[in-house]
Amino acid sequence: MLGVEDPAEAERVAARLRALLTRLPWAARAGFHAGIGVLEATSWLVGGGPLAGLGPQRCDAVVRAVAARAEPVAFALRTMMIMARSADRWVPEPGETSRDPWLDCVPVTEWPRRSTADAVVVGSGAGGAVVALELARRGLRTVVVEEGRRFTTADFRGRPPVERFTELYRDGGATVALGRRPVLLPTACGVGGTTLVNSGTCYRTPEAVQDDWRRRWGLPWDLDPLLDEVERILRVAPQPLGVLGRNGELALLGAARLGWRAAPLRRNAPGCRGRGECVAGCPSGAKYGVHLSVLPGACAAGARIVTGARAERILVERGRAAGVVLSPSGAASALGGLPGTARTVWGLSGTDRTEILAPVVVVCAGALQTPLLLRRSGLGDHPHLGRNLRIHPAVSVAGVFDEPVTAWRGVLQSVGIEELHGEGVLIEATGGPPGLSSFVPPGVGRELRSVDGDRLAVLGAMVADGPRGRVYGRRRALLRYDLGPAEAIRLRRAIAAMAEVLFAAGAREVLTGLPGRPRAHSADLLAAVPLDGLHLAGFHPTGTARMGAPEAACPVDPGGRLRGVRGVWVADASVLPTCPTVNPQLTVMAMALAIARRLSGRA
Numbered sequence: 356m357l358g359v360e361d362p363a364e365a366e367r368v369a370a371r372l373r374a375l376l377t378r379l380p381w382a383a384r385a386g387f388h389a390g391i392g393v394l395e396a397t398s399w400l401v402g403g404g405p406l407a408g409l410g411p412q413r414c415d416a417v418v419r420a421v422a423a424r425a426e427p428v429a430f431a432l433r434t435m436m437i438m439a440r441s442a443d444r445w446v447p448e449p450g451e452t453s454r455d456p457w458l459d460c461v462p463v464t465e466w467p468r469r470s471t472a473d474a475v476v477v478g479s480g481a482g483g484a485v486v487a488l489e490l491a492r493r494g495l496r497t498v499v500v501e502e503g504r505r506f507t508t509a510d511f512r513g514r515p516p517v518e519r520f521t522e523l524y525r526d527g528g529a530t531v532a533l534g535r536r537p538v539l540l541p542t543a544c545g546v547g548g549t550t551l552v553n554s555g556t557c558y559r560t561p562e563a564v565q566d567d568w569r570r571r572w573g574l575p576w577d578l579d580p581l582l583d584e585v586e587r588i589l590r591v592a593p594q595p596l597g598v599l600g601r602n603g604e605l606a607l608l609g610a611a612r613l614g615w616r617a618a619p620l621r622r623n624a625p626g627c628r629g630r631g632e633c634v635a636g637c638p639s640g641a642k643y644g645v646h647l648s649v650l651p652g653a654c655a656a657g658a659r660i661v662t663g664a665r666a667e668r669i670l671v672e673r674g675r676a677a678g679v680v681l682s683p684s685g686a687a688s689a690l691g692g693l694p695g696t697a698r699t700v701w702g703l704s705g706t707d708r709t710e711i712l713a714p715v716v717v718v719c720a721g722a723l724q725t726p727l728l729l730r731r732s733g734l735g736d737h738p739h740l741g742r743n744l745r746i747h748p749a750v751s752v753a754g755v756f757d758e759p760v761t762a763w764r765g766v767l768q769s770v771g772i773e774e775l776h777g778e779g780v781l782i783e784a785t786g787g788p789p790g791l792s793s794f795v796p797p798g799v800g801r802e803l804r805s806v807d808g809d810r811l812a813v814l815g816a817m818v819a820d821g822p823r824g825r826v827y828g829r830r831r832a833l834l835r836y837d838l839g840p841a842e843a844i845r846l847r848r849a850i851a852a853m854a855e856v857l858f859a860a861g862a863r864e865v866l867t868g869l870p871g872r873p874r875a876h877s878a879d880l881l882a883a884v885p886l887d888g889l890h891l892a893g894f895h896p897t898g899t900a901r902m903g904a905p906e907a908a909c910p911v912d913p914g915g916r917l918r919g920v921r922g923v924w925v926a927d928a929s930v931l932p933t934c935p936t937v938n939p940q941l942t943v944m945a946m947a948l949a950i951a952r953r954l955s956g957r958a
Contacts, residue, residue: 356394356418356433357440358804360411364443371517372439378521383529390432397421415800422799426870426888427537433803434795441790442515448630448638455640456651460505460546463664463683463709472498474715474954475679477666477728480548481940482927482947483719484645484653485585489951490717491656498711499653499660502684503545508640516635516788523552523636530723532746532824532834532893539892540746540834542723546662547646549721550940553894554633554768554785555622555642557591558937560945561776572932573904573913581945589623589643591941598629600765605756605812606784607770609860615774620783622766623648623940632788633767645944664709669716669732669923676922678712715922715954719947722896722929723832729900729910730829734920737910743901744824745934746836746893750846751785751794751815752853754862760812762786772814772856779819779841780849781937782856786813793892797866797873811866812857816849817895818842819936826899836893843886854878895928895939902930915950926950 359365376384394417398406401420402413409417422429473495476483483499490497511519521527528541543549559582568574585591594603599619610617623643632638640647650660665684670677718725726741735741753762763786772782785793794813796806824836838846854865855878865875870888875881900917902925903909910918911930917923926947928939935942 356429356436356799356803358415358801359440367443368436368440371442372436375435375439375517375521379527379529383527386431387435390428393425393428394418394421394432418799419802429799430795430890433799437795438517438790441517441788444789445515448512455507456647457654458505458546458646458650458660459654459658460660460662463661463681466661466664466709468708469710469712470498472496472711472713474498474717475500475711475713476717476719477679478548478719478721478927479546479645479650479660480543480719480721480927481550481645481943483548483717484649485944485947486717486719486926486951486954487658488649488653488656489948490955491653491658493955495955497653497658498713499658500664500666500679500681500711501546501660501662502665503543504662505546505646505660506551506636508638511632511636511638516632517790519635520791530832530834532836534835534837536838536889536891538746538748538836540723540896541892541894542721542896546650546660547644550644551636551646552634553644553938553940555624555627556768556771556783556938557586557589557621557623557941560935560942561937564933564935568932572902572909574902574932575913576946576949578942578945578949581948582941585941585944585948589648590625591621591623592625594619594622594624594627594766594769598627598766599769600629600631600762600786601760602762602765602786602812603769603784605754605760605860606772606814606856609856609858610772610774612859613855615772615856617770617772617774620768620771627766629765631763631765631767631786634787634791661711666720666728667731669718669728669734670710670712671732671734671920674921676714676716676920678710679716681709681711682707715924717924717926717951717954718917719925719927721927722899723826723834725925725927725929726826726899727829727832729917734917734923737918739901739908740910741826741899743822743898744826744834744836744896745820745822745898746824747817747895747897747934748820748838748842748846749793749815749817749892749894750849750868750889751813752850752857752868753794753796753811753813753866754857754860755864755866756810756812756862759809761809762811762813763788763792775848775852776936778848779845779936780816780852782814782816782849782853784813785815794866794868795890797868806866812860812862814853814856816853818845818849819934822898846886846889847882847884850884851878851881854881897928897931897934897939900925900929901932903932914953924950924954
């Protein structure tokens with residue numbers, strides 16, 4: 356698949372691939388082996404024998420035949436193998452490891468079987484951390500429940516990013532929304548939530564979005580003062596040019612030649628060294644995620660964090676929250692498997708069951724997990740719970756340059772190009788570490804090997820979307836998402852616009868990621884290109900427990916309280932009424948701060 360012909364290198368890649376597969380859920384492993392079955396069957400049809408017995412030229416013919424007739428299979432196999440091969444290009448972080456601040460973390464296996472608190476916060480990400488800080492500072496005995504484990508900066512050093520990736524993400528990063536086109540939706544699982552693995556990009560909620568939320572959805576918040584406060588906590592500042600990297604410099608150059616608005620992104624990464632490994636945890640401790648910036652203050656004020664704890668259900672008595680029931684997740688129990696995976700518990704035994712009794716429960720489990728917890732708790736009757744999923748769909752392209760670019764050296768997400776933001780298209784220069792880049796080069800076999808990754812500059816674009824998806828299930832999320840006509844128009848515009856920027860910066864051709872037209876020498880040809888086979892990802896799921904005044908359309912009221920029960924609040928990305936059109940970290944934190952202040956005044 357990769358055009359590797361050296362036996363020693365092939366065996367190294369195969370060994371890493373076997374190790375990688377052990378960290379993935381059974382469905383992903385089964386899918387991979389089914390793909391291998393397709394390869395073997397094609398080998399007999401095209402090559403006349405088993406793949407292992409064919410020479411390099413006939414092997415190449417086999418993989419090209421699979422790519423031509425079963426492109427999704429070839430893409431999935433190729434992506435996994437590129438990840439396995441990426442360790443060869445990784446160089447460890449030099450220098451000393453910074454010491455992380457103290458957090459009061461206790462594994463659920465060491466927590467009392469029954470305890471009490473004033474408030475339980477389910478989830479320790481952007482929303483949950485802010486809620487815990489606010490409640491603890493106001494004197495409430497606050498317990499944060501986190502399904503994942505605590506990761507420190509030391510955990511992110513000394514190992515290739517791909518090995519860390521599978522531990523940091525739920526299901527090893529293999530979460531997929533099914534639809535006419537499958538969409539990859541990787542979500543983190545650990546203390547700090549997605550702020551552990553995001554790029555550190557900090558956009559403020561656009562005024563037009565805030566106005567819409569106030570006018571159409573009846574939200575009472577003026578988020579600007581709250582955004583100011585969150586920015587101070589996270590130490591948000593424009594990214595200095597010194598570690599921007601050549602990828603970002605070319606994005607600025609292309610935008611400048613077109614006369615388009617572009618600038619280094621604002622990030623919560625003071626002291627960033629430009630390692631470009633944000634998606635697998637910052638090895639220098641420079642990215643100021645909530646595990647370094649918010650949760651230490653919450654713990655200093657008295658909050659405690661129970662790790663490796665899956666919230667099985669919310670206890671309710673006489674229509675009011677009474678606490679939560681927990682079970683050990685895979686991060687806490689050898690029975691649960693590898694870190695990042697959860698053990699399914701159909702009926703809890705006395706030794707598994709942990710109860711934290713509290714009159715207030717704040718659900719901050721994220722847009723994909725919050726609906727499941729509410730359903731398991733008998734609180735999922737609202738017809739819109741789990742609906743209205745938006746993912747801010749993302750696509751990427753790469754420009755081929757005559758000069759070395761080495762896109763993974765420098766800030767992972769470095770430059771924002773906002774010229775088309777009014778049309779719902781936000782472009783960012785984004786070059787991840789080898790094997791984890793948002794862009795996968797075209798071709799298989801020797802064609803893929805001929806692509807010089809050092810000479811690729813990568814841009815990504817996210818497009819505003821409508822409520823096109825849904826979260827099903829109670830114990831495990833089953834996701835459905837389909838693009839609508841408006842999203843398709845924006846995606847075509849985004850692909851053509853990114854090509855314009857790259858050509859303006861000096862690219863000799865653009866690799867589009869489109870199976871039907873993988874290479875382009877003019878941006879004009881991409882304006883009406885068919886999107887069949889386009890590989891999409893989504894990094895910003897929102898809206899599945901929408902907050903707003905219309906009771907029939909919103910499971911959560913304008914103040915953040917879950918309708919139909921007292922004492923249960925929701926304060927994560929699931930409450931956002933519409934796509935915020937930007938990276939949502941600041942928006943989620945500001946909204947959670949507003950909800951926490953209203954809650955603490957009533958608690």
